[in-house]
Amino acid sequence: MERPSPGPTPSGRRPRADAARNRSRLVAAARNAMAADGANVSLERVARDAGVSIATLYRHFPQRDALIEAVYQDEVGALVAAADDLRARQEPVVALREWLLLFVDFLDSKQGMSEALGTLLQGPDALFRDSSDRLASCVDALVRSARATGRLTTAIQPLDLLRAIGGIASVSPNVDWKASAERLVDVLLLGLGADADLVADRSPHPGTTP
Amino acid sequence: MERPSPGPTPSGRRPRADAARNRSRLVAAARNAMAADGANVSLERVARDAGVSIATLYRHFPQRDALIEAVYQDEVGALVAAADDLRARQEPVVALREWLLLFVDFLDSKQGMSEALGTLLQGPDALFRDSSDRLASCVDALVRSARATGRLTTAIQPLDLLRAIGGIASVSPNVDWKASAERLVDVLLLGLGADADLVADRSPHPGTTP
Amino acid sequence: MERPSPGPTPSGRRPRADAARNRSRLVAAARNAMAADGANVSLERVARDAGVSIATLYRHFPQRDALIEAVYQDEVGALVAAADDLRARQEPVVALREWLLLFVDFLDSKQGMSEALGTLLQGPDALFRDSSDRLASCVDALVRSARATGRLTTAIQPLDLLRAIGGIASVSPNVDWKASAERLVDVLLLGLGADADLVADRSPHPGTTP
Amino acid sequence: MERPSPGPTPSGRRPRADAARNRSRLVAAARNAMAADGANVSLERVARDAGVSIATLYRHFPQRDALIEAVYQDEVGALVAAADDLRARQEPVVALREWLLLFVDFLDSKQGMSEALGTLLQGPDALFRDSSDRLASCVDALVRSARATGRLTTAIQPLDLLRAIGGIASVSPNVDWKASAERLVDVLLLGLGADADLVADRSPHPGTTP
DNA sequence: CATGAATGAGGCTTCATTCAT
DNA sequence: AATGAATGAAGCCTCATTCAT
Numbered sequence: 001m002e003r004p005s006p007g008p009t010p011s012g013r014r015p016r017a018d019a020a021r022n023r024s025r026l027v028a029a030a031r032n033a034m035a036a037d038g039a040n041v042s043l044e045r046v047a048r049d050a051g052v053s054i055a056t057l058y059r060h061f062p063q064r065d066a067l068i069e070a071v072y073q074d075e076v077g078a079l080v081a082a083a084d085d086l087r088a089r090q091e092p093v094v095a096l097r098e099w100l101l102l103f104v105d106f107l108d109s110k111q112g113m114s115e116a117l118g119t120l121l122q123g124p125d126a127l128f129r130d131s132s133d134r135l136a137s138c139v140d141a142l143v144r145s146a147r148a149t150g151r152l153t154t155a156i157q158p159l160d161l162l163r164a165i166g167g168i169a170s171v172s173p174n175v176d177w178k179a180s181a182e183r184l185v186d187v188l189l190l191g192l193g194a195d196a197d198l199v200a201d202r203s204p205h206p207g208t209t210p
Numbered sequence: 211m212e213r214p215s216p217g218p219t220p221s222g223r224r225p226r227a228d229a230a231r232n233r234s235r236l237v238a239a240a241r242n243a244m245a246a247d248g249a250n251v252s253l254e255r256v257a258r259d260a261g262v263s264i265a266t267l268y269r270h271f272p273q274r275d276a277l278i279e280a281v282y283q284d285e286v287g288a289l290v291a292a293a294d295d296l297r298a299r300q301e302p303v304v305a306l307r308e309w310l311l312l313f314v315d316f317l318d319s320k321q322g323m324s325e326a327l328g329t330l331l332q333g334p335d336a337l338f339r340d341s342s343d344r345l346a347s348c349v350d351a352l353v354r355s356a357r358a359t360g361r362l363t364t365a366i367q368p369l370d371l372l373r374a375i376g377g378i379a380s381v382s383p384n385v386d387w388k389a390s391a392e393r394l395v396d397v398l399l400l401g402l403g404a405d406a407d408l409v410a411d412r413s414p415h416p417g418t419t420p
Numbered sequence: 421m422e423r424p425s426p427g428p429t430p431s432g433r434r435p436r437a438d439a440a441r442n443r444s445r446l447v448a449a450a451r452n453a454m455a456a457d458g459a460n461v462s463l464e465r466v467a468r469d470a471g472v473s474i475a476t477l478y479r480h481f482p483q484r485d486a487l488i489e490a491v492y493q494d495e496v497g498a499l500v501a502a503a504d505d506l507r508a509r510q511e512p513v514v515a516l517r518e519w520l521l522l523f524v525d526f527l528d529s530k531q532g533m534s535e536a537l538g539t540l541l542q543g544p545d546a547l548f549r550d551s552s553d554r555l556a557s558c559v560d561a562l563v564r565s566a567r568a569t570g571r572l573t574t575a576i577q578p579l580d581l582l583r584a585i586g587g588i589a590s591v592s593p594n595v596d597w598k599a600s601a602e603r604l605v606d607v608l609l610l611g612l613g614a615d616a617d618l619v620a621d622r623s624p625h626p627g628t629t630p
Numbered sequence: 631m632e633r634p635s636p637g638p639t640p641s642g643r644r645p646r647a648d649a650a651r652n653r654s655r656l657v658a659a660a661r662n663a664m665a666a667d668g669a670n671v672s673l674e675r676v677a678r679d680a681g682v683s684i685a686t687l688y689r690h691f692p693q694r695d696a697l698i699e700a701v702y703q704d705e706v707g708a709l710v711a712a713a714d715d716l717r718a719r720q721e722p723v724v725a726l727r728e729w730l731l732l733f734v735d736f737l738d739s740k741q742g743m744s745e746a747l748g749t750l751l752q753g754p755d756a757l758f759r760d761s762s763d764r765l766a767s768c769v770d771a772l773v774r775s776a777r778a779t780g781r782l783t784t785a786i787q788p789l790d791l792l793r794a795i796g797g798i799a800s801v802s803p804n805v806d807w808k809a810s811a812e813r814l815v816d817v818l819l820l821g822l823g824a825d826a827d828l829v830a831d832r833s834p835h836p837g838t839t840p
Numbered sequence: 841c842a843t844g845a846a847t848g849a850g851g852c853t854t855c856a857t858t859c860a861t
Numbered sequence: 862a863a864t865g866a867a868t869g870a871a872g873c874c875t876c877a878t879t880c881a882t
Contacts, residue, residue: 157393164378166377192397
């Protein structure tokens, strides 16, 4: 079956290997580039970083957005997987909290990708409906579980939690943003009615202004 | 005898009128443009929208930042004034809450200006120290007063409140964002320890996902 | 079977033809333009003259200097070749003289290119070390040979000979400059100690002022 | 007399003082600027340096060239005066030599002005005929005197001496150019037939290449 | 007279995208 | 299927010059 075909009609599908390799190289390069410069990456640069020609990039991603979306898919995939895992193994409110902290970590590790992810938080009418929806369902499920325990009383749109956190993260050069974001997670949970003892107060009395 | 014309029409110093008009047109155009695209506005577009030549823009604002800063000055001025007013006339925690809601209104009325304001929330090492500092001191004072009453217990960096709110606002096309933001204000205040009765629950049980 | 067309026209790799044609058009246009305005050519003009888009110019010469250097390479190449030839076939002092006269011819044929070449005479710390060095070594070798015969006594930096000649040439619109330059060659050689009979006095008593 | 005028008809001519002051400030500023950047000065910069408005510059020098010419007039004036002085007090050939060395000094002290002066050496069909002619007559007279003594035999166009020297000077960043230029003066004089003993060999055997 | 404002034009550079091979 | 070349459009900025006051 490896053998392409002896006849004149090409039957093998081997070129796919090259194509697939190029595709993932492109996505990886785009991810890195977006981490540095946000979603305004130069496509030429992505192609160069990926080691392919610009025309090849266009073959794989005929519209600029297609490439961006591909990056999002990757990123969101990881977040969703983590959420599934946490929900399976933790008490709901804890799972929510852990996931939000994970989200903070995630933003931290991607420095700048935050801006890109921000796009996904804009809601479903954007160009990236698919990833956007996956992410939304993911937080939604976490919040729904937590509220089902009766331990979260105040209502809020789940995505808004991520938006608020993202708001802090998007001011990238702010050195201490991660601590701020982690505190915000707890303020939000408290505000939603979570027990105070859930939230270990790890960092007392921060300064008021940076 | 200095005054050449006795009538109401001043004849002596009118050229300034043109310049001033152009200047404010430029700032207005920049504000609008920034509402759409954030601080990365194309200067050429601003000039075009303002109906002046690009060179005129450069005469008024020789460095790009000067224009941005001018926009910020305007915006921040209004916010600071409102804060002073509220602090003078309201109980501290209420003043804080009212101001945050005002901030939401403000972002709403500026649609997208949020991103521009976001720049100011990045902290003092940015290029726009002046406006940035003014805004920071402003929230700072409000939060300090509120905490001084003993009615706010949990600590958070004041600017982070704005950042969180801004996070929700920055997803401009989201139709319902204002309601979300207003709810976030209360969630945040509750999370900071404010009395539940302070926060009239005007909006019960919102949907979960947009 | 690979070759679609049996005729002499190669079919397989033609795109290069376009690129090469554009490249040489660009260099030619640049040479002409530099002849008029020196190395401060407007790149836009070069592109326009060459009949290609400005972006194409940038593809071939991503840095302005790359284009200039390309022009220099061409010009210097010809001069060096001539020097090698003369040294191989002439008595040293004669070779030097002939080459200097050739240099004059050269400047003459390039009208204004002189200014561009002037850049090369500035010495090795300039941006165009490569061409610069090649030219310097070239004159150096000629002068060294001539001095080795003992027939040139006074010392001078070889490049200064070219600089002096270039000084006369750089006043392009001066109609008679070539005669002046040729006379200068002999004055210089005499000043360096060459035998008077080497220098056939072809041009007696020129006018004093143009 | 401070008082402008009591009657309706302005009678005083005081504004001339201002005008004259502005004019010389402009010329001075232009000279400095040209020393730094050659003749491509930005007129705005000149006006700014001179402390007057750009429009005032235009009132004094309606065409860009008028300003340049004014600068030339100044510079050439100094050189001509020196020549007159030397001719009056020195033996002709010595006077010529001294003046050429002075010319070298002059170029040295003006670093960059050299380019500007270069313009004057281009000959009479340029835009700056007046200064150009004055300079030409000046060298002419020096050379004529020297040749009249019979001690200069070979002929050359007087201006070409300056052009050759200027050729060396115009390569400004070349650290050692002044020594080169001084040596060239002697090579030229020797080449023209001057006695070797006139030319004190102050600097034996320089290196060949920089 | 002098001024500051305004402008048109031009140069530089980068990019997303299309095309011929 | 992949490539390198080419392009138009757009952004940035600076300048010489004109105009209204």
